[in-house]
Amino acid sequence: MKELWQLFITFCRIGGFTFGGGYAMLPMLQSEVVTKRGWATEDEILDYFAIGQCTPGIIFVNTATFVGYKRKGVIGAIAATLGSIFPSVIIVMIIAAVLNNFAELPIVQHAFGAIRVVVGVLIVNAVIGMWKKSVVDKLCVAIVVVAFILSAIFELSPLWIVLGAALFGVALPVLKGVREK
Numbered sequence: 001m002k003e004l005w006q007l008f009i010t011f012c013r014i015g016g017f018t019f020g021g022g023y024a025m026l027p028m029l030q031s032e033v034v035t036k037r038g039w040a041t042e043d044e045i046l047d048y049f050a051i052g053q054c055t056p057g058i059i060f061v062n063t064a065t066f067v068g069y070k071r072k073g074v075i076g077a078i079a080a081t082l083g084s085i086f087p088s089v090i091i092v093m094i095i096a097a098v099l100n101n102f103a104e105l106p107i108v109q110h111a112f113g114a115i116r117v118v119v120g121v122l123i124v125n126a127v128i129g130m131w132k133k134s135v136v137d138k139l140c141v142a143i144v145v146v147a148f149i150l151s152a153i154f155e156l157s158p159l160w161i162v163l164g165a166a167l168f169g170v171a172l173p174v175l176k177g178v179r180e181k
Helices: 002-017 022-036 042-054 059-102 106-134 138-153 158-180
Strands: none
Touching: 002 022, 002 059, 022 042, 022 059, 022 106, 042 059, 042 106, 042 158, 138 158
């Protein structure tokens, strides 16, 4: 029961104190789940994050569900998932209740503008961290370039890009094995 409560509180804290969605939450997620608690490895978090991105729903909630399931099965997944959405539900209800009264105020518009800038920085920081862990050779750089082109220019869904990369990753050892024979 204690670990279920820790799952709930940890994901509640991450969800309540980071803004900007899944990418902005990655640094705190890595710090809490990997470094502080040891609930997952760096590679597992990156895998959960990748799978969370291409499955329906919110990346952070999906990642929390994977971590909770790894720790305590279905009940752990439920505890982590509820913890991850609880702050958002409360914050959205409060904002919805008062936003219409204050949305047009210049100070509120400036605050949201500043928050967007900070969220952009958090996302860049998460990308740099993932880049350092994931892009380790020229082949990885080529995959990044192809994925970027497919996403930015052709606007291909991340689902197809991730599935294509997974298939390529599975096929590569097979192709290398054929060449070596």
